[in-house]
Amino acid sequence: MKLKLTLEAQLTILTFTLVLSIIFVTASLHYWLDNIALAVLFSAALIIPASFAVLRFYMNPINRILVALNDGFHNFLDNDFSVSIAKIRNDELGDLIETYNKVGTALRNERVYLYQRELLLDTVIQTTPLSLVLTDDSHTIIYSNSAARKLFNQGKAINGYQFDKLLDALPTSFNRAVKSELNGLFTVSEKEINKTYHLTQNRFLLNGRQHQLYLFKSLTKEINRQEVNIWKKVIRLISHELNNSLAPISSLAHSGQLLSQRDQLTKLDGIFSTIEERAKYLQHFIEGYAEFARLPKPRIQRIETFQFLNSLAKIKQFRLICDENAPPLYCDPSQLQQVIINLIKNAHESGSEIEAIELIANSNADTFEIQINDRGKGMSDKNLSNALLPFYSTKSEGTGLGLPLCREIVEAHGGRMMFNNRNNGGLKITLAIPNKKPE
Numbered sequence: 001m002k003l004k005l006t007l008e009a010q011l012t013i014l015t016f017t018l019v020l021s022i023i024f025v026t027a028s029l030h031y032w033l034d035n036i037a038l039a040v041l042f043s044a045a046l047i048i049p050a051s052f053a054v055l056r057f058y059m060n061p062i063n064r065i066l067v068a069l070n071d072g073f074h075n076f077l078d079n080d081f082s083v084s085i086a087k088i089r090n091d092e093l094g095d096l097i098e099t100y101n102k103v104g105t106a107l108r109n110e111r112v113y114l115y116q117r118e119l120l121l122d123t124v125i126q127t128t129p130l131s132l133v134l135t136d137d138s139h140t141i142i143y144s145n146s147a148a149r150k151l152f153n154q155g156k157a158i159n160g161y162q163f164d165k166l167l168d169a170l171p172t173s174f175n176r177a178v179k180s181e182l183n184g185l186f187t188v189s190e191k192e193i194n195k196t197y198h199l200t201q202n203r204f205l206l207n208g209r210q211h212q213l214y215l216f217k218s219l220t221k222e223i224n225r226q227e228v229n230i231w232k233k234v235i236r237l238i239s240h241e242l243n244n245s246l247a248p249i250s251s252l253a254h255s256g257q258l259l260s261q262r263d264q265l266t267k268l269d270g271i272f273s274t275i276e277e278r279a280k281y282l283q284h285f286i287e288g289y290a291e292f293a294r295l296p297k298p299r300i301q302r303i304e305t306f307q308f309l310n311s312l313a314k315i316k317q318f319r320l321i322c323d324e325n326a327p328p329l330y331c332d333p334s335q336l337q338q339v340i341i342n343l344i345k346n347a348h349e350s351g352s353e354i355e356a357i358e359l360i361a362n363s364n365a366d367t368f369e370i371q372i373n374d375r376g377k378g379m380s381d382k383n384l385s386n387a388l389l390p391f392y393s394t395k396s397e398g399t400g401l402g403l404p405l406c407r408e409i410v411e412a413h414g415g416r417m418m419f420n421n422r423n424n425g426g427l428k429i430t431l432a433i434p435n436k437k438p439e
Helices: 007-033 036-077 092-127 146-153 163-168 172-179 220-261 265-293 305-313 333-349 381-386 402-412
Strands: 131-135 141-144 184-190 193-206 209-218 301-303 319-321 329-331 358-363 367-373 416-421 427-434
Touching (some): 007 036, 184 381, 220 381, 301 305, 305 333, 329 427, 333 402, 381 416
Parallel strands (some): 319 358
Antiparallel strands (some): 131 141, 184 193, 193 209, 301 329, 358 367, 367 427, 416 427
8 A cells, every 4th residue: 555645744754854964964064174164054055956956856746736736627617627637646635636536527427417408408498389488688589499480480590689579570469468578368360360379478587687588388279179179069068958948849749739639728838838938948048159159240439438437337346447537449339348247247256355356447559458357266277278268168057158259359349358367366357459440
């Protein structure tokens, strides 16, 4: 086993050797010269250069090691962990070199692990159908995935672009939804085709700078699939209801025929009453579903906003936040009343306190916004995705036509309807209607 001497022990031995050398040389010269002063002078002339030579010989390897360690740590600062130092000493410097090499190995392994993890994460992000865009505090795109590139720039790279400029090239409803800091659903009309998206926005600090993360999920295909399934469900439901009414009507008609043949006419009144009841039920059932399909084109009129909204508060209670001198609203008053009353009714049924249900009206040069807030249970992600699907309902006796009918009315006005959950519970529904006179 190689003997290990500490630096302190090595310096002690070196100093002791130099002192003995000085004593030996001085004594020898004193013996030959018989003059202590000359002996000390000659001894100094011989020992001092020799001491410098010995110290240089001893310190050169230490200096080289210290320079190598200094260079190695600077490489660490430059994220270069590839340099190792040969261990040629068996002292504290040797231990320091060994520790340095272990640290370098650990950092290399950690970087490889991080690279593999980042590669895996990037692969997942790039292959997900969710469009992801990350911008810095100047709204410059610093990261995006494949789906985002297809959505915003036909598959071409968008990193380094100004996000606002890309948004300006998209439909106005898409641009407005992003810039309004929406977290929820919005619909975009392109060439008479409606496309529905779910948008999530999040701000966070990264390296001391504000960043914004945008996540866009296209729900169009999912909604189309759901619509097909729901139409099948509707057909089954209508068939079931028709059979439930037509079967007893057919049976009662046959019974009535037999009774008439037997001249038992007094019993026919009960049969006719039952047939009439089932026929009215069937008529009411069919008319309820037909209303959704025959929505008339809105008749745009100029209405006084505050008076109109205040009159609705007398029908269904809510707290109105609207300037009494708010500019006029151009809409079909009967259809818009139907939308607002239906949404307020849902807010009442959400479990919210009545005092927490509020309607806020704001306007600008282009758009009139009506915001309905409550403090109910809100909506789960699944219900948010399916809320606008016809015949989708979370109520046991619901028809699932209320919200889709509201959306149809709003979109017929050239507007849009957006949903998102509120912080601390509840739902916010925003109606954005173009504020313009009829042509």
